[in-house]
């Protein structure tokens with residue numbers, strides 16, 4: 089069974105624990121600037137959204153790389169950068185439609201999510217469950233379920249005030 | 262390690278910046294943040310200086326755990342001499358700028374002198390420069406933030422800034438970072454503006470890496486996070502209701518100061534409470550609260566992000582206030598609401614937005630308006646003097662008009678900007694000022710919570726709940742329950758809270774963790790990160806040293822034991838309802854014991870023995 093990161097923006101509080109876990113696992117420092125996952129804040133709407141590589145099946149970055157520095161990790165399905173092969177040409181950063189492979193000026197190479205070899209630190213560090221590591225065919229299951237629960241059949245008056253479920257509705261409406 | 266070892270010294274008079282090594286011995290003696298910066302201040306500044314003159318210094322400082330994965334490890338403090346109290350000022354803020362400063366490689370910035378022209382400081386890792394602030398001087402913090410983001414073309418910069426209130430000399434002006442987090446109390450923003458320093462812009466990409474024992478640090482912080490998430494307050498009440506979780510609790514026990522502390526219970530509390538912020542409103546079906554939000558590294562996430570009803574009179578024609586921004590915390594809801602008798606949650610949210618937009622401490626502002634309302638109702642302040650404002654308790658319009666004028670430093674707002682002590686003196690009723698050492702009270706009536714009376718009276722920065730929050734014990738039973746109406750045992754309790762809090766404030770962590778954590782949870786995190794050995798016992802010694810150093814600064818500044826008191830109202834006028842009905846605060850019954858266990862003379866001076874014991 090292949091696993092994937094499931095990101096649920098509606099649960100995120102913007103604490104950046106994931107960015108620190110990621111940079112610490114990969115670089116040995118607490119440094120959001122070197123994180124493979126990035127949390128965006130939309131001040132005016134009061135929204136936070138974590139974002140990282142989706143590990144596309146036909147990975148654009150991998151196909152674009154002229155020196156074959158990006159390879160598939162057979163165990164996890166992650167597309168990994170081989171640091172000693174990468175020449176820092178940045179073609180992959182242009183090819184990726186989502187912007188989730190990035191040039192890192194200190195090393196002169198690119199960095200991207202490698203699923204931490206199957207044990208994602210960001211998911212372990214996230215205090216709100218906004219990042220989970222799940223069966224990749226299930227990544228939207230919880231979201232569907234949340235929407236289904238909003239269906240009018242549930243009598244609202246029996247629900248005590250629950251900020252989280254209200255947010256889900258607000259943020260996506 | 263965990264400290265970066267670098268101090269940035271900025272001489273505003275000469276327009277120069279320089280790097281110097283951190284004094285490691287002082288870091289060992291005072292840990293970081295509040296303690297460490299107070300040491301620098303006490304060594305470098307004559308406590309008798311004019312707080313708003315060039316000889317005062319302003320220090321922005323991080324703690325050793327700032328910028329790490331320790332939960333809430335993102336705090337920074339601003340330390341200076343306060344223009345409001347004449348005592349040491351130390352205001353603490355979350356958000357993201359503290360961690361960013363650390364990521365840029367700095368433990369602290371010391372600002373000295375006064376710039377001839379308005380400037381701002383820009384920091385990009387090791388590069389720091391002073392730049393002209395012509396484009397942002399005279400603007401609100403929110404405007405300046407937008408302009409600076411455009412100028413720097415980097416979405417990841419973090420900014421702290423002062424607003425028009427500070428520029429106009431408001432004595433309780435705040436330094437606001439990340440749009441709505443603030444180093445709020447004691448006028449630290451006023452000092453910043455007096456130096457012609459408008460903002461600090463920081464981008465740090467170096468990271469924090471020099472942890473003493475990384476594996477143990479990860480385990481210790483992990484264990485700490487589990488304690489926070491398992492706790493009913495930090496894992497439930499705070500994320501759901503924010504600090505506003507307290508509004509109904511405190512009101513029910515009749516310890517909610519109301520209408521300039523004349524009363525102890527507010528009939529409108531349920532309309533401005535944390536619960537009320539969740540209720541969908543009539544107009545658009547949305548609640549006041551949009552979401553909760555975390556500061557850097559925080560796994561509690563108590564922050565409130567809120568909106569004002571677009572149809573409300575305050576913002577009807579002002580779409581710039583329709584967006585979500587920092588919402589009501591308990592202290593703001595109390596000061597702007599209960600203390601002024603206003604129960605209109607939209608008006609309070611608007612006034613709170615203005616406090617953030619132009620940098621004012623909402624506690625001091627709200628409490629000053631409350632004092633002005635009492636003066637007005639008794640005829641000591643006339644409609645002519647208020648510039649036509651009908652300054653009556655309960656009037657939302659009066660509150661929001663005052664907020665606009667004070668935020669912008671205009672008209673009657675200039676007088677409100679002096680704070681309640683100076684205002685009440687000016688209009689002939691000094692007893693109506695609800696302050697200690699010139700700083701306004703926070704939201705716990707000490708008639709119903711006796712220990713808080715002693716904590717307020719002896720707080721080193723004037724009336725403040727965050728110097729020794731015995732509410733934890735007296736109301737919530739954390740770490741153990743004590744009787745809020747009793748005075749026995751309170752001197753010991755106050756001292757224990759004061760010393761422990763000084764440690765938390767010096768570590769880089771948030772004091773709200775202490776709803777769940779004791780120093781036994783914090784010590785392992787500090788010990789794994791920092792050079793040397795850091796036990797709970799040693800940290801308590803550090804806390805006590807910090808407390809005494811602050812006290813010493815204040816005594817040298819000219820304050821005396823006589824200033825350790827409460828306004829007459831709280832000592833003479835009994836509570837009118839609730840469990841404390843008929844009671845006043847018995848602060849002077851607690852004081853001799855408190856001085857004695859502090860190792861001070863009966864006059865409240867440090868003894869030579871105490872100095873030696875603590876190495877002062």
Ligand code: SF4
Pocket residue numbers: 109110111113114123124125140200201202203204207208209210211
């Ligand atoms: S899975 Fe690992 S590499 Fe990928 S974003 Fe999470 S922490 Fe970073």
Ligand code: SF4
Pocket residue numbers: 099100101102103104105106107127136138213214215216217218219
């Ligand atoms: S750790 Fe979780 S809650 Fe915190 S910023 Fe990352 S995704 Fe959001």
Ligand code: SF4
Pocket residue numbers: 333355356554555556557559560561562563564771772773774
């Ligand atoms: S508890 Fe609240 S104030 Fe403290 S760090 Fe967390 S979000 Fe910020």
